[in-house]
Amino acid sequence: MSDGAASGGLELKALTKRFGSFTAADNVNLDIQRGEFLTLLGPSGSGKTTLLMMIAGFLDITGGDILLDGSSIAAVPPERRNFGMVFQGYALFPHMSVHQNIAYPLDVRRRPKAEIERRVGEMLDLVQLQEFAHRLPRQLSGGQQQRVALARALCFAPPVLLLDEPLGALDKKLRIEVQAQLKDIHQRVGTTFVYVTHDQEEALSMSDRIVIMQNGRIEQIGTPQELYQRPRTAFAAGFLGKSNFLTANGALHALRPEKIDIAPRGKGKGANRLAGTVRNATYFGSFLKYDVSVVGMDTIEVDVDAWRAGEPIAVGTEVDLSWPDGAAVRLEDN
Ligand SMILES: Nc1ncnc2c1ncn2[C@@H]1O[C@H](COP(=O)(O)OP(=O)(O)OP(=O)(O)O)[C@@H](O)[C@H]1O
Ligand SMILES: [Mg+2]
Numbered sequence: 001m002s003d004g005a006a007s008g009g010l011e012l013k014a015l016t017k018r019f020g021s022f023t024a025a026d027n028v029n030l031d032i033q034r035g036e037f038l039t040l041l042g043p044s045g046s047g048k049t050t051l052l053m054m055i056a057g058f059l060d061i062t063g064g065d066i067l068l069d070g071s072s073i074a075a076v077p078p079e080r081r082n083f084g085m086v087f088q089g090y091a092l093f094p095h096m097s098v099h100q101n102i103a104y105p106l107d108v109r110r111r112p113k114a115e116i117e118r119r120v121g122e123m124l125d126l127v128q129l130q131e132f133a134h135r136l137p138r139q140l141s142g143g144q145q146q147r148v149a150l151a152r153a154l155c156f157a158p159p160v161l162l163l164d165e166p167l168g169a170l171d172k173k174l175r176i177e178v179q180a181q182l183k184d185i186h187q188r189v190g191t192t193f194v195y196v197t198h199d200q201e202e203a204l205s206m207s208d209r210i211v212i213m214q215n216g217r218i219e220q221i222g223t224p225q226e227l228y229q230r231p232r233t234a235f236a237a238g239f240l241g242k243s244n245f246l247t248a249n250g251a252l253h254a255l256r257p258e259k260i261d262i263a264p265r266g267k268g269k270g271a272n273r274l275a276g277t278v279r280n281a282t283y284f285g286s287f288l289k290y291d292v293s294v295v296g297m298d299t300i301e302v303d304v305d306a307w308r309a310g311e312p313i314a315v316g317t318e319v320d321l322s323w324p325d326g327a328a329v330r331l332e333d334n
Contacts (some may be wrong), residue, residue, distance in 0.1 A: 008192035009069050010055065015061075016063035017216075024050040026216040027064070032194060034069075035209075037186050039195045041203040041240070042213030048196040050216070052162050055194060057081050060220075068159065070185050084161040084191070088168035091150055092137040099133040102151045109156060121308065123151035126185055143174045147181065154189060164196045175199075179206055200240050204228065212236050229241035229254075232247040234331050246260030246302045246328060253328040257303040261322050262290055262313065267322025272328070276321055281312045288312055290319060 010032040017025040021146040026049045032038050040048040051148060053059035057078035065072050092101050092150035101124050106116045119289060124130045127147035128195045137145050144165060153161055166182075167175045183206050185192050197203055203210050212219040212227065212235075220236045234245060237254035261270050262278075272278055279299065280291040288309055290302040300321060313319065 009256075010160060010192065010194070011067040011070075012051070012055075012064070013067065014064035015051070015054060017047075017054060017059065017063060018062045022075070024216050024310065025054065028216075028218055030211065030218065030221070032192060034192055035185070035190045037193045037195065037206060037207060037208045039203045039207040040213055040220075041197060041200065041210050043198060043239070046213040047216040048198075048213055049164055051213075052164050052194065052196055056083055056085060056162055068307060079326045081160075082156070082158050084156070084158035086146075086149050086153045086161065086163045086166045088165040090308060092145060092152070094137055097134050098129060098140070098148050100139065101148055102155050105152060105156045111289065115199045119155050123155045126154070126188065127181070141174075143178045146220050150182065150185065154191065158191065160192045160194065162194050165198070166195075167172055167197075167199075167202070175202070182206065186334075188306075204240070210240070212239060214239075231328060232332050235330065237331060242303075243300060244298075246297070248328065252331045252333075254331055255328040257289070257321060257325050258287075259299040259327040260300070260302045262292070262302045262304060263320050263322070265318040265320055268322035270322025270327075273320055273322045273323045274300070276319055278313050278315050278317045278319055280303050281315060283312070292319060293322070 005313070014031040015025055016023065028051060034181040039314065040051060042048055044237065050059065054061050057076065061074055067073065093104065093315050094121065096104070099120055101183045103116050106119060123173050124133055124192065127150055129144060129147055130141060133290055137148065140148065167178055170178060179202055195206065207224055207300040209221060209223055210227055211221050213233055220232050227236060227240050231240065231254060234252060237243040242257050244257065246253050246255055263269065274294050276294040278290055279293050282289045283306060286306060287303045288306045289315065292300045292302055302321060
């Protein structure tokens, strides 16, 4: 079932949104591939929802253009763009059954009854809620309700699905479960997903590419690996994953906590070394986090695999921190 695959390539060209004198989206240029899972990631107020609302057509654009498969849609009203949308909070109709909720967009489009039945059946299969078809939304868990919202948004085979923090209302465990289901559904339908979150783990685990936003601008675009391994700026390095910031050879560098080796003083092995003292050791189940003070620097965080590390190094122990060449990423000035 690759409904959306024939269409769904989006181009944002110098897209700008101003509210009075305030610029919420500032000259955004972005090509989104057909079938891609693209995530907009950034702090609160960075312009993620603004971009999504302009793509949806609910917000007029101040400048620039939006193209779908090469044609401008800037003047096309939202209902004719035919994009699916899913938001935080499920916005299901409370008095309608799961089946009726999913069928609703097809009813509105006056599709033939047989087609509606077939399509709702496919969607119930897709989100694995066949047995719940006749329940009301309030008789479902949060994760199940979110899957109904997803099925409703996908049932008319939109070329593009826009999702704004759809998992924001779910607790952490359920969130991770629904993330995996959502990713799986994306792969099966082939629809272009534009996904907004400010949860970095969610962005890393689900996306083909991530766009890091700050102050209405794109800070950096790349695959999860590219952004994590080669952040260009201190903002990108600090926003996606944890980083230690060090100055070396006159330039700021970011060093991920898991790339640092920690050993008793005199036993450091890496090419680059710092002498420090363990100030804190915190157990997180899968890893141990050490806070290490180094004279003349900020505290350095070191993460080690807890199971392999054995006994934690005691607080107060003098240690060598070391890392191989290339582990610290040189950042641009900004
Ligand atoms: N209708 C409006 N009038 C004035 N300013 C607005 C309006 N809508 C949004 N803004 C401002 O534009 C900026 C971007 O808002 P937006 O909702 O896009 O942020 P966001 O990245 O989605 O944040 P969050 O993670 O909190 O949802 C914010 O500073 C916001 O206050
Ligand atoms: Mg928002």
